[in-house]
Structure formats: C-alpha cells, structure tokens
Amino acid sequence: MxxxxxxxxxxxxxxxxxxxxxxxxxxxxxxxxxxxxxxxxxxxxxxRRQIAALKQADGNVAGTTPDILHVVKQFYEDLYRKVTSSTDASASHPENDEEEDSVPPILPAEVRHALHASKTGTAPGADGVTVDALRTGADSLAAILVRLFNLCLHQRTIPAGFADARTILLYKKGDAEDIKNYRPISLLSTIYKTFTRILTERIRATLDAAETDEQAGFRRTFSTIDHIHVVNELVQKVTEYRLPLYMAFVDYEKAFDSVENCYVWRALKRQQVPVPIISVLKKIYDEAKSTFCVCDTSVEVDIQRGVRQGDAISPRLFNACLRDVIRSLNWDSKGINVNGRFLSHLIFADDIVIFSHSPKQLQRRIDELVAASSTVGLKVNVKKTKTMTNFPGTASLSISGEPIEEVNEFVYLGQLVSFPRDHYTEIKRRVQAGWNAYRKYKHFLTAPTIAMKLKRRLYNMVIVPTMLYGAETWALTKQAETRLATTQRRMERRMIGVRLLDHRSNEWLRGVTKVVDIVKAARRRKWQWARKVATMSGDRWAKRITEWRPPSARGRGRPRRRWRDIICKIAGVNWMLMAHDVSSWNTLGEAYLRNDCD
Missing domain, CATH: 4.10.810 (Virus Scaffolding Protein; Chain A)
Known part of the structure; x- marks a missing residue:
C-alpha cells in the first residue's frame, strides 16, 4: 500500500x-x-503573500493582527513624518501671496481626453469605479465631472474622501518579516485621478519651460536612451582623448516618499504654476487620508510628506522640487566643458550622475548636493551611491565621513557603463536578459499545439525588445552581431522543435518562424536614433556631446570602435546634414540593413 x-x-x-x-x-x-x-x-x-508576522522596532516578532497593524502604522508614520518646522512650511504657502492668477474653467473635452489617456485594467479605489466604467459613460458623465472639477478648482477644496487612498503591501524579496521588504501600492479613486490628470496637462508646458535638458524623466520627447547615449559618448571620448573623468552615481533613499510638501509648493510657485492649482493641490495633500489594508483589516496612517503614489501629477511635482534644489547649486560653470557649455550632471527622475575632471571638485559638488537635498527632505543613500573613473585609485570620496565605493562598472538606467567602454559585455547582458524572458514563456513558445503566428507575435512583443534595450547606443561589431544572431537561431530552433543534428539551414528556420531579424532590428534602431540625434535642438545634450571633439591629442594607435563610425562610413562625415533629407537617409538605412558593413 x-x-x-x-x-x-x-x-x-x-x-x-x-x-x-x-x-x-x-x-x-x-x-x-x-x-x-x-x-x-x-x-x-x-x-499575494499574506503577512503572518512582522518584526517590531525592538527586534521582537509581532504575530497578532493588532500588533502587526501597530508595526505598519508606526513604520509608515515615521517614514512620512514631517521634518520641517511650521515656520518653514508657512513661508511657502501659496495663500500667503497677495497676487493670484486666474485659471480658465475645465472643459468637457479635457475630461474626455483625460479618461482616454488613463490606463485600463487597473485596480479602482475605495469607490470601486473603474476606468472602463467611466469611459463607457464618458458622454453622459462629462458634464457632471466638469461641474465637480470646476467647483474643486475655483473654491480650492475637495469633497470629503475624494482623494483618500487605500494602500496594500506587496512583498518584494528578502526577509518576509521585515516591513522594509514590502512595497506599498496606493489605490486611488479613478475620478480623483482624472482630475489630477487634467491638472497635470495644464501645468505640463509651464514646468517643461522651467526644466532643463539635464532632466529626462517623465518628459515628452525624452527617454532613458538620451542619457545613456550621453554617458556612452562621454566615456568614449575621454578615453580616446586621454582626459580624466570622475563620475558619481547618486541614489536617494525613498526619494518620492520623503520630499517635504512645503518645498514642493514653493517650487511650483517659483516655476510660475498658477496659484489656484497650487492651492487645490495643497488642499488635497492636507485632507487626503491613507488607509493601509493588512490582515483583512485596515489602519489609518498619517501622511505628512512625500508625493502620492499612483497619481499622474506626482512625478511632475517631484521633478519641480528637485529642479529647485539643483538650481540653488549654481553648477552652470562646473563640470565638463562641451563646446562652451558645461555638462555638470544628468538626472532621470531621482537618479543623478555628476561629472567632473577633478576628484576634489566632484567631492565639493557631492557635498553641495547632499546639503541642498537635505533641506527638502531628500537623503542620499551612501551604500547605493557609487563613483567611477578612468583613473582608478586616485580619489577617495565620501559622504558625511562615510566612504563612497569606487566601482569599475555600473548599471546606469539599465545599461552597463564601464572604463573602457565595452559594448560587447553589455550585449552579453542583453542576451542573458532575452533568455530570461524566453524561459518565462517557454511552455508557450515550445508548445507544438500553438500556431507559429502566435509564437512569432509573442517573440516580437517580448523577447526582441528585451534583447535590444539600449541598442540605439551600441557600437556594433561583427562579433556582437554574430552573438545576437546565433542566440536568436537557438531560440527559433526551440520554437520549431528541431535540433542542430537535424541540419536545418538558417534560411529554413527563418522561413518557418518569420520572426524579426534581431541584427536588422538593432541596426534599424541605431539608424533611426542617429537621425533623431541629428535633427535635435542644439541645446540637447545628446546632440551636443555627439558633435563634441575634446581639445586634446588622441593616443597612438587605432581607437576603439565608436558609435558614429558605421554611420560616417555609410552616410559620410556630414551625416547630420544628410539626416535632414528623409528620403536619402531612409535609402542609406535600407542599404545598411541589407549589407555587411563591418
């Protein structure tokens, strides 16, 4: 038995x-x-993992529901507790300004546009109203929502419970009894998010005008590729022209949760945002409540600082506050002189990288940033902050006496940066990421009962973009292209169900799968990005750094493969002028995709 x-x-x-x-x-x-x-x-x-126990501040484990709720309430109220004095806060209130701006009433078209721009399939707030429901009744509800939103805007108040958040905790990784290993997810009312999305659109142009090209986060026409390209070109050129470069990758500790609200309102006022909008935003932050749902019950947490998670306007508020901090540092004449303009730093959301030719100057600027950031509630995470240089061992940098780790390579915005620049190592990372994505859908991609057209669609939707993230900035070599191509053929054989011993040709494999050719896709991305760089405004750092030629002598011997080499080979040294002719540029691009141009 x-x-x-x-x-x-x-x-x-x-x-x-x-x-x-x-x-x-x-x-x-x-x-x-x-x-x-x-x-x-x-x-x-x-x-979702249920919370069975949490460690208290003294190290003891709380196992009962009341004790767990107490741990949650204490931890998040400590995290969100205001640290500025009432004097500092009152000094920046918009109500203290004598001169106020008038704002036009919200229109039904704005409501419909905001609903159309909202993501579907997201969890609703406490009212249970979904985006799909609002979209379905948009024509009937638009007039009602317009009256509500205009009342909030002009009276600078909100209905009770309108902006309240219901927060759940999602486990990340690590010790399940450590509350730091849980991510709070705020569920806001869809109607409230529609209102703040309208406000976001109204102040977008104003905040963009006040923003500089150093910030690429949460901005239209900008992406991570902009800053990745700048860092790649800078590393390549200082290496080729034998210039010293010191970089500090600064990481903030819970940046969006710790910024002081009073300094956000001050930043908005300085950047010419209308006072009525600032006032209604302040009213929202003053009156909104957050209820944490744990163990099938809930506890209310007092939120005194930080921008609201899940709110469309929150990234813009954080950017405005951080811009105010950076402006106070007066870094316009510090950093790397690139054709008469100084590249002192780059920012993507809360990720900051600082550049300098001198370790002493870099140390001073780190100290300045730490001091200025602390005034608005931002704290630098020393353990995650790293430095990197092409002259290793020549600098010993620190924050408040705690040394900053110097590294040989660093993953910046998803791409590996190193001295000297090694794109092949980055491509190997992308290949591994592609395999990880492939294994996630392995059962589907290898199932013999699934039609190849569906496998192909999934492969092109998931695997190809994963492998080609950052391909716009690669200096492709024949070796790198071969690595990409062989990886793709291995994946194709598994999708079809054949082995190397079956001796199927590459042409036969591609004829069956018909997936996007990975090498051609990488070349196409780079070619399209090159045209975008060429047609950019001259103030954008991606274009300025590409045109830059350092005023020093190069080392002897053939330099490493540059990003622009293949472009100059195909389109000539005046490729930036050629790129303005769309027809000619596309013709050259098609030739690049077809031919072996290594």
Whole structure:
C-alpha cells in the first residue's frame, strides 16, 4: 500500500503540474491574440503573500493582527513624518501671496481626453469605479465631472474622501518579516485621478519651460536612451582623448516618499504654476487620508510628506522640487566643458550622475548636493551611491565621513557603463536578459499545439525588445552581431522543435518562424536614433556631446570602435546634414540593413 500511495502522489503532482502548464498556455494564447499581454502578469501570478508576522522596532516578532497593524502604522508614520518646522512650511504657502492668477474653467473635452489617456485594467479605489466604467459613460458623465472639477478648482477644496487612498503591501524579496521588504501600492479613486490628470496637462508646458535638458524623466520627447547615449559618448571620448573623468552615481533613499510638501509648493510657485492649482493641490495633500489594508483589516496612517503614489501629477511635482534644489547649486560653470557649455550632471527622475575632471571638485559638488537635498527632505543613500573613473585609485570620496565605493562598472538606467567602454559585455547582458524572458514563456513558445503566428507575435512583443534595450547606443561589431544572431537561431530552433543534428539551414528556420531579424532590428534602431540625434535642438545634450571633439591629442594607435563610425562610413562625415533629407537617409538605412558593413 505504501508504494501504491507514493506512486499515486507522484501521478497527482504530474497531472497538477501539467494542468497548470496548459492553463498558463491558454491564458497567454488569449492575451497574445488580443494584444493585451500586460494583463497576464496578474493572472499568472502565484497570488499575494499574506503577512503572518512582522518584526517590531525592538527586534521582537509581532504575530497578532493588532500588533502587526501597530508595526505598519508606526513604520509608515515615521517614514512620512514631517521634518520641517511650521515656520518653514508657512513661508511657502501659496495663500500667503497677495497676487493670484486666474485659471480658465475645465472643459468637457479635457475630461474626455483625460479618461482616454488613463490606463485600463487597473485596480479602482475605495469607490470601486473603474476606468472602463467611466469611459463607457464618458458622454453622459462629462458634464457632471466638469461641474465637480470646476467647483474643486475655483473654491480650492475637495469633497470629503475624494482623494483618500487605500494602500496594500506587496512583498518584494528578502526577509518576509521585515516591513522594509514590502512595497506599498496606493489605490486611488479613478475620478480623483482624472482630475489630477487634467491638472497635470495644464501645468505640463509651464514646468517643461522651467526644466532643463539635464532632466529626462517623465518628459515628452525624452527617454532613458538620451542619457545613456550621453554617458556612452562621454566615456568614449575621454578615453580616446586621454582626459580624466570622475563620475558619481547618486541614489536617494525613498526619494518620492520623503520630499517635504512645503518645498514642493514653493517650487511650483517659483516655476510660475498658477496659484489656484497650487492651492487645490495643497488642499488635497492636507485632507487626503491613507488607509493601509493588512490582515483583512485596515489602519489609518498619517501622511505628512512625500508625493502620492499612483497619481499622474506626482512625478511632475517631484521633478519641480528637485529642479529647485539643483538650481540653488549654481553648477552652470562646473563640470565638463562641451563646446562652451558645461555638462555638470544628468538626472532621470531621482537618479543623478555628476561629472567632473577633478576628484576634489566632484567631492565639493557631492557635498553641495547632499546639503541642498537635505533641506527638502531628500537623503542620499551612501551604500547605493557609487563613483567611477578612468583613473582608478586616485580619489577617495565620501559622504558625511562615510566612504563612497569606487566601482569599475555600473548599471546606469539599465545599461552597463564601464572604463573602457565595452559594448560587447553589455550585449552579453542583453542576451542573458532575452533568455530570461524566453524561459518565462517557454511552455508557450515550445508548445507544438500553438500556431507559429502566435509564437512569432509573442517573440516580437517580448523577447526582441528585451534583447535590444539600449541598442540605439551600441557600437556594433561583427562579433556582437554574430552573438545576437546565433542566440536568436537557438531560440527559433526551440520554437520549431528541431535540433542542430537535424541540419536545418538558417534560411529554413527563418522561413518557418518569420520572426524579426534581431541584427536588422538593432541596426534599424541605431539608424533611426542617429537621425533623431541629428535633427535635435542644439541645446540637447545628446546632440551636443555627439558633435563634441575634446581639445586634446588622441593616443597612438587605432581607437576603439565608436558609435558614429558605421554611420560616417555609410552616410559620410556630414551625416547630420544628410539626416535632414528623409528620403536619402531612409535609402542609406535600407542599404545598411541589407549589407555587411563591418
């Protein structure tokens, strides 16, 4: 009987595993057919981990629901507790200004546009109203929402509970009893988010006009590729022209949760945002409540600082406050002189990298940034802040006496940066990331019952973008392209179900899968990015650094492969002028995709 029982358990486990695999395949198949792969993440998730116990501040473990709620309340109230004095806060209140701006009333078209721009499939707030429901009744509800929003805007008040948040805690990784290893997710009312989205659109142009090209986060026409390209070009040129470069990658500790609200309002006022909008935003932050849902019950937490998670306007508020901090540092004449303008730093949201030719100057500027940031509530995380230089061992930098680690390589905005610049190492990282994404959908991509057109669609939607992140900035070599191509062919063989021993040609594989050619896709991205750089405004750092030639002598010997080499080879040294002719540029691009131009 014992043997029979063991065999029965093994059979049951196999059947359960097989049924789960078939269920996952059905979900992914439907998502690929509908073109809504994002929704499968929640459907395929293992479920949310329930909090059974949490460590208290003294190290003891809280195991009962009241004790767990006490730990949650104490931790987040300490995190969100205001640290500025009442005098500092009152000095920046918009109500203290004698001169006020008038704002035009909100229009029904703005409401419909905000609803159309909202993401569908997101969890609703406490009222249970979804984006889909509002979109369905947009024509009927627009007039009602306009009256409500205009009342809030002109009376500078909000209805009770309008901006309240329901917050859940999602486990990340590490010790499950450490509350620091949980991510708070705020669920806000969809109607409230529609209102703040309208306010965001109204102040977008004003804040963009006050922003500088050093900030690329949460801005239209900017992306991570802008700053990755700048860092790549800077590293390549200081290496080729033998110039010293010292970089500090600064990391803030819970930046969005710790910024002081009074300094946000001050920054908005300085950047010419209308006073009525500032006043209604301040009213929201003063009256909104946050309820944390834990263990099937809830506890209210007093939020005194930080921008609201899940709110469309929050990134813009943080950017405005950080811009105010950077402006106070007066770094316009510090950093790397690039054709008469100094590149002192780059910012993407709360990620800052500082540049200098001198370690002493870099230390001074780190100290200045730390001091200025602390005044608005931002604290630099010394453990995650790193420095890097092409003259290792020549500098010893610190923050408040604590040494900053010097590294040989650093992952900046998702791409590996190193001295000297090694794009092949980065491409190997992308290949590994591609395999990780492939294994996530392995059962679907290798299932013989799934049509190849669905496999191809998933592959092109997920695997190709994963492998080619940052390809716009790569200095591609024949070796790198071969690595990409061989990786793709291995994936294709698995999708079809053949082996190397079957001796199928590459042409046959591609004829069956018809997936996007990874090498051509990488070249196309780079070619399109080159044209974008060429047609940029001259003030954008991506263009300025590309045109820059350092005023010093190069080292002897052939330099390493540059990003622009292949572009100059195909379009000539005046490729930036050629790029303005779309027809000629596209013709040259097609030739680049077809030919071996190494």
């Amino acid at each position: 014992r043997i029979e029982y063991v065999e029965l358990c093994k059979t049951i486990r196999k059947k359960v595993k097989e049924d789960c695999r078939k269920h996952h395949i059905r979900i992914i198949e439907q998502a690929v057919q509908d073109g809504r792969l994002r929704r499968t993440r929640s459907e395929l998730a293992d479920g």
